[in-house]
Amino acid sequence: MIAGGGAGRRWQPAYVALGSNLADPVAQLQAALRAMNALADTRVVTVSPFYRSPPMGPQDQPAYVNAVAGLLTRLMAPALLSGLKAIERARGRPADAPRWGPRIIDLDIIAIGRQQLTQSGLTIPHPGAAVRAFVLQPLADIAPAFELPGAGRVEALLAKVDLAGLQRLETAA
Numbered sequence: 192m193i194a195g196g197g198a199g200r201r202w203q204p205a206y207v208a209l210g211s212n213l214a215d216p217v218a219q220l221q222a223a224l225r226a227m228n229a230l231a232d233t234r235v236v237t238v239s240p241f242y243r244s245p246p247m248g249p250q251d252q253p254a255y256v257n258a259v260a261g262l263l264t265r266l267m268a269p270a271l272l273s274g275l276k277a278i279e280r281a282r283g284r285p286a287d288a289p290r291w292g293p294r295i296i297d298l299d300i301i302a303i304g305r306q307q308l309t310q311s312g313l314t315i316p317h318p319g320a321a322v323r324a325f326v327l328q329p330l331a332d333i334a335p336a337f338e339l340p341g342a343g344r345v346e347a348l349l350a351k352v353d354l355a356g357l358q359r360l361e362t363a364a
């Protein structure tokens with residue numbers, strides 16, 4: 192049993208997907224990366240290139256900018272999730288924003304090491320990660336051999352998705 196505020200003993204690799212389609216998306220991702228690096232017991236160790244991607248879901252919204260960050264963290268999943276939600280709120284994302292609507296910043300935990308869990312509204316690995324080009328391409332850029340628990344190797348999953356419309360940007364972190 193680990194006492195206290197959600198920090199475990201061991202550092203674990205984690206991947207977080209970033210997405211934005213409002214209020215200067217590139218700047219939103221850059222600011223969120225700085226804020227993630229400032230979370231307790233967490234360091235951003237690698238960042239993928241940034242990609243412009245057509246909206247999945249309702250089409251009457253701007254294109255997204257997406258990326259994936261590789262972290263090392265000692266936080267347990269719920270503590271990392273609340274840290275990411277706090278960053279989303281601090282950047283001005285309303286807590287009650289429509290689920291498939293445009294957003295200032297979206298930070299989703301894709302995976303934490305080899306964990307597989309579902310608890311209090313959080314499923315790890317993220318159920319969409321294995322089928323979304325805008326997650327798999329940047330994840331493959333930084334971790335092609337990573338085994339997404341229960342789904343398969345990232346580079347094998349990437350080979351099965353449609354990459355049409357995904358455009359790598361020159362700007363990055």
Ligand code: ROI
Nearest residue numbers: 210244245246247248255291325
């Ligand atoms: N579409 C794209 N391309 N990228 C996203 O990050 C993204 N996020 C969302 C929905 C609305 C599902 N569509 C998206 O939340």
